[in-house]
Amino acid sequence: MRLSRYFMPILRDAPKEAEIVSHRLMLRAGMIRQEAAGIYAWLPLGLKVLNNICHVIREEQDRAGAIELMMPTIQLADLWRESGRYDAYGKEMLRIKDRHDREMLYGPTNEEMITEIFRSSVRSYKDLPKNLYHIQWKFRDEVRPRFGVMRSREFLMKDAYSFDLDKEAARTSYNRMFTAYLRTFARLGLKAIPMAADTGPIGGDLSHEFIILAKTGESAVFCHEDYLSFDTPGLDVDFDDAAGLQAIVDKWTSLYAATEEMHDEAKFAETPEASRLSARGIEVGHIFYFGTKYSEPMGAKVTGPDGKDVPVHMGSYGIGPSRLAAAIIEAGHDDAGIIWPDTVAPFKVGLVNLKPGDSNCDAACEDLYAKLKGQGIDVLYDDTDDRAGAKFATMDLIGLPWRLVVGPKGLANGVVELKRRGPGAPEQLSVDAALNALT
Numbered sequence: 001m002r003l004s005r006y007f008m009p010i011l012r013d014a015p016k017e018a019e020i021v022s023h024r025l026m027l028r029a030g031m032i033r034q035e036a037a038g039i040y041a042w043l044p045l046g047l048k049v050l051n052n053i054c055h056v057i058r059e060e061q062d063r064a065g066a067i068e069l070m071m072p073t074i075q076l077a078d079l080w081r082e083s084g085r086y087d088a089y090g091k092e093m094l095r096i097k098d099r100h101d102r103e104m105l106y107g108p109t110n111e112e113m114i115t116e117i118f119r120s121s122v123r124s125y126k127d128l129p130k131n132l133y134h135i136q137w138k139f140r141d142e143v144r145p146r147f148g149v150m151r152s153r154e155f156l157m158k159d160a161y162s163f164d165l166d167k168e169a170a171r172t173s174y175n176r177m178f179t180a181y182l183r184t185f186a187r188l189g190l191k192a193i194p195m196a197a198d199t200g201p202i203g204g205d206l207s208h209e210f211i212i213l214a215k216t217g218e219s220a221v222f223c224h225e226d227y228l229s230f231d232t233p234g235l236d237v238d239f240d241d242a243a244g245l246q247a248i249v250d251k252w253t254s255l256y257a258a259t260e261e262m263h264d265e266a267k268f269a270e271t272p273e274a275s276r277l278s279a280r281g282i283e284v285g286h287i288f289y290f291g292t293k294y295s296e297p298m299g300a301k302v303t304g305p306d307g308k309d310v311p312v313h314m315g316s317y318g319i320g321p322s323r324l325a326a327a328i329i330e331a332g333h334d335d336a337g338i339i340w341p342d343t344v345a346p347f348k349v350g351l352v353n354l355k356p357g358d359s360n361c362d363a364a365c366e367d368l369y370a371k372l373k374g375q376g377i378d379v380l381y382d383d384t385d386d387r388a389g390a391k392f393a394t395m396d397l398i399g400l401p402w403r404l405v406v407g408p409k410g411l412a413n414g415v416v417e418l419k420r421r422g423p424g425a426p427e428q429l430s431v432d433a434a435l436n437a438l439t
């Protein structure tokens with residue numbers, strides 16, 4: 001993409017209302033723009049990051065056997081009356097009426113709707129287990145949206161829902177998602193720790209939040225620091241091996257870890273003092289087992305092997321892709337700006353022409369741009385006539401993994417400059433060596 005043709009409204013200074021670093025940097029990098037309290041437009045650079053995050057989430061959900069569909073954002077109030085949550089949900093629910101005065105709502109979550117979809121067609125235990133998911137916008141009328149997209153009112157969520165014949169089978173579905181979450185957050189360059197959590201309005205009696213440690217995290221968390229050095233499950237994990245999955249979950253819940261709601265000082269004291277970690281955390285995922293809480297009142301049942309009808313056992317599994325865009329910045333930035341993991345970066349290379357209009361520089365940049373694109377590498381080519389300092393500052397701010405600089409002096413010596421984002425000095429390389437380093 002040529003920067004002269006792109007749309008990336010960089011801000012020199014962050015608006016004063018931006019309290020945390022990810023909010024400041026996302027505004028300054030032209031990733032998002034607030035349209036109303038807690039409601040954001042995702043500008044091109046931000047949308048590329050969001051799509052990259054969703055790509056990783058999708059791959060790991062599919063690997064774990066979940067099947068993607070897409071449910072609407074607008075739901076009928078009557079559906080929520082079936083589960084009894086319509087009134088219970090409270091002020092966070094955005095309630096609306098259509099032209100026929102029908103009571104509707106902007107979905108804050110989809111347990112009722114997915115249960116309705118399931119019950120409309122699944123009748124036999126032979127069709128189980130099932131895990132259906134979508135990645136869809138949600139609305140929760142947070143009383144105090146803040147920290148940019150970290151706690152917004154309209155936000156993107158991956159929400160998956162599992163259906164099983166009984167609690168034991170549902171536990172395996174839960175463990176599949178638990179394992180998929182460990183892999184997902186590791187691929188996003190994050191150290192996420194599963195913590196026993198409160199189940200809140202979703203319900204149930206088994207729940208874990210996946211927390212990443214960050215100075216600006218909203219919640220206080222307490223855990224054994226060994227979690228930070230645990231290896232996450234590899235590509236060889238067998239999602240059909242119930243015992244193996246349980247062993248992974250047992251390992252990842254073997255040491256103390258709790259959010260402030262669940263924290264037990266006495267229990268924490270059993271952890272050797274040198275290993276006790278108290279920190280701030282950001283909840284990037286939350287999974288629940290809630291049995292027949294929705295299937296019972298909504299009549300989602302299957303005929304079991306004994307010929308008797310039983311309500312299915314369910315769980316739901318959420319990840320916040322839009323929150324993750326901010327959380328990844330909280331976990332990876334420096335004074336110059338964002339440092340994206342390669343899996344999430346909006347472009348892999350920032351190509352900087354120090355002297356647009358100079359025939360050698362233009363020719364070298366066009367050649368590099370064409371060759372990198374030809375190798376499927378996403379390049380942002382700064383072909384503008386901004387000053388060199390401003391160009392470098394922009395590339396650091398938006399956090400691309402590589403910066404490739406072409407200038408007249410370097411070319412005269414047969415070299416271009418290649419730098420990895422983060423600490424470390426730039427290298428002077430031949431064009432071919434630079435291409436090899438990037439492909």
Ligand SMILES: Nc1ncnc2c1ncn2[C@@H]1O[C@H](COS(=O)(=O)NC(=O)[C@@H](N)CS)[C@@H](O)[C@H]1O
Nearest residue numbers: 109151152155159284285286316317318320323
């Ligand atoms: N206001 C918000 N802004 C941004 N992300 C949010 C917000 N509220 C929740 N999330 C994200 O959405 C994830 C799931 O939300 S949740 O309430 O915990 N879980 C559910 O809604 C269940 N239905 C899971 S399918 C959270 O872990 C968080 O990452």
